[in-house]
Amino acid sequence: MxxxxxxxxxxxxxxxxxLLRTIATRxxxxxxPLAVMEVCGGHTHTxxxxxxEHLLPDRIELLHGPGCPVCVIPRGRLDDALWLADQxxxxxxxxxxxxxxxxxxxxxxxxxxxxxADVRFVYSPLDALELARTHPDRExxxxxxxxxxxxxxxxxxxxxxxxxxxxxxxxxxxHVTIEPPLRAxxxxxxxxxxxxxxxGHVATVIGTRGFEFLPAEYGRPAVVTGFEPxxxxxxxxxxxxxxxxxxxAAGRATVGNQYGRAVRAxxxxxxxxxxxxxxxxREAFEWRGLGVIPHSGLRLAPxxxxxxxxxxxxxxxxxxxxxxxxxxxxxxxxxxxxxxxxAFGTACTPDHPIGACMVSPxxxxxxxxxxxxxxxxxxxxxxxxxx
Amino acid sequence: MCLGVPAEVVELPDPTEPRAIVAVAGVRRTxxxxxxxDEGLAVGDWVLVHVGFALARLDAAEAxxxxxxxRRLGADQPNPFDGAADV
Numbered sequence: 106m107x108x109x110x111x112x113x114x115x116x117x118x119x120x121x122x123x124l125l126r127t128i129a130t131r132x133x134x135x136x137x138p139l140a141v142m143e144v145c146g147g148h149t150h151t152x153x154x155x156x157x158e159h160l161l162p163d164r165i166e167l168l169h170g171p172g173c174p175v176c177v178i179p180r181g182r183l184d185d186a187l188w189l190a191d192q193x194x195x196x197x198x199x200x201x202x203x204x205x206x207x208x209x210x211x212x213x214x215x216x217x218x219x220x221x222a223d224v225r226f227v228y229s230p231l232d233a234l235e236l237a238r239t240h241p242d243r244e245x246x247x248x249x250x251x252x253x254x255x256x257x258x259x260x261x262x263x264x265x266x267x268x269x270x271x272x273x274x275x276x277x278x279x280h281v282t283i284e285p286p287l288r289a290x291x292x293x294x295x296x297x298x299x300x301x302x303x304x305g306h307v308a309t310v311i312g313t314r315g316f317e318f319l320p321a322e323y324g325r326p327a328v329v330t331g332f333e334p335x336x337x338x339x340x341x342x343x344x345x346x347x348x349x350x351x352x353x354a355a356g357r358a359t360v361g362n363q364y365g366r367a368v369r370a371x372x373x374x375x376x377x378x379x380x381x382x383x384x385x386x387r388e389a390f391e392w393r394g395l396g397v398i399p400h401s402g403l404r405l406a407p408x409x410x411x412x413x414x415x416x417x418x419x420x421x422x423x424x425x426x427x428x429x430x431x432x433x434x435x436x437x438x439x440x441x442x443x444x445x446x447x448a449f450g451t452a453c454t455p456d457h458p459i460g461a462c463m464v465s466p467x468x469x470x471x472x473x474x475x476x477x478x479x480x481x482x483x484x485x486x487x488x489x490x491x492x
Numbered sequence: 493m494c495l496g497v498p499a500e501v502v503e504l505p506d507p508t509e510p511r512a513i514v515a516v517a518g519v520r521r522t523x524x525x526x527x528x529x530d531e532g533l534a535v536g537d538w539v540l541v542h543v544g545f546a547l548a549r550l551d552a553a554e555a556x557x558x559x560x561x562x563r564r565l566g567a568d569q570p571n572p573f574d575g576a577a578d579v
Binding site: 107109110111112114115120122123124126127145146147172173174175200202228229230231232250251252254255257258261304305306307309310332335339342363364365366367368373374375376379465467 | 493494495496498500517518524526527528529530538540542543544545547548549550551552554555557558559561562563565566567
């Protein structure tokens with residue numbers, strides 16, 4: 106197979122070993138153990154897939170954050186999507202990841218489809234718009250989820266629907282933004298997070314600037330990071346440098362940019378302008394495991410109300426508590442390792458998930474389950490790498 | 493979810509339309525370029541593809557700089573395993 110540019114060169118094992126030695130040397134100079142949170146589910150997936158956690162010095166702990174949009178959607182919103190799927194004449198379209206997330210009663214969109222509802226999965230919001238154009242007799246509702254990475258694609262689709270005059274298309278909007286949950290985590294009294302690996306693809310849109318509040322207001326260093334193993338290891342070396350050099354203690358923490366090949370300081374101005382035109386910030390939005398966070402969700406702006414499924418349909422909008430058995434909240438805030446959840450791998454598995462963290466391959470629990478399900482001590486005891 | 497796949501722009505079929513044909517590991521598909529309208533995309537550029545959209549242009553010079561920095565960081569440190577018996 107031909108080498109894949111921008112991929113294979115960031116997976117070089119020799120370079121990874123050399124970086125790990127640098128990380129080990131720098132970690133020896135830490136005064137205290139360091140907990141680093143990777144916010145994005147894509148990073149969580151890379152960390153588990155390559156077993157990076159097991160290769161790091163004991164003094165560095167990785168916490169898996171709430172940056173998997175499928176994992177943080179609350180059951181009430183899923184119940185609303187299931188309700189929409191049951192309305193006469195409605196075709197519901199969404200990303201594959203969301204199809205298997207259970208609402209209350211462990212019923213998913215996939216189950217709804219098996220029972221006769223017209224639920225389709227699409228690769229792009231534009232595919233949902235195309236469904237509406239080719240099926241003028243159906244009301245096509247696109248269930249939008251995702252952070253600032255994905256919201257611009259929805260925004261383009263909404264503007265295109267307007268320009269084309271497509272009347273049988275609407276959006277059930279569940280887009281969220283990254284800053285409010287990060288603030289909620291930093292404000293949480295029990296937060297052990299010492300530094301952040303910031304989500305590279307969100308940053309392509311909002312820029313490194315979008316994370317400046319972390320050092321400026323919370324004194325936490327952050328590095329905007331790519332998604333290959335060398336990217337994550339380099340980011341850890343960069344974070345350690347800020348800490349062992351004394352810069353963080355002296356109040357001079359910064360936002361580093363490890364992902365310069367894709368990310369600029371100001372992000373993508375075209376995408377940001379689209380977000381401002383098409384969306385409005387909700388007063389508050391509920392997150393699984395994190396509760397209601399003010400100003401953390403997006404809805405369609407009033408100018409696009411005719412394309413807003415929440416305006417077009419009488420969506421029930423009920424709030425439903427998180428499942429009692431599952432500890433997604435503690436996992437999503439880095440207070441509990443996935444394999445320590447009481448439901449992990451027994452009541453809750455990728456085939457029969459209770460919590461959303463077990464559904465998406467980027468969920469911390471699904472990644473931990475799929476790539477071993479071992480904590481560090483166990484992995485080493487059964488023959489882990491050189492430690 | 494926030495997955496971005498590097499892809500090479502292989503064709504810009506209609507310069508007045510916001511779309512490009514890209515190749516990912518030899519597979520061609522059409523992506524929307526609405527988010528990179530001001531980038532002046534050209535055949536041979538690399539982009540990150542996310543949910544059917546070109547989300548960002550990949551900068552080859554920056555990628556090379558990052559790889560240099562990774563090598564420099566790795567070479568920076570003495571190898572703690574040097575001199576040790578078969579580790």
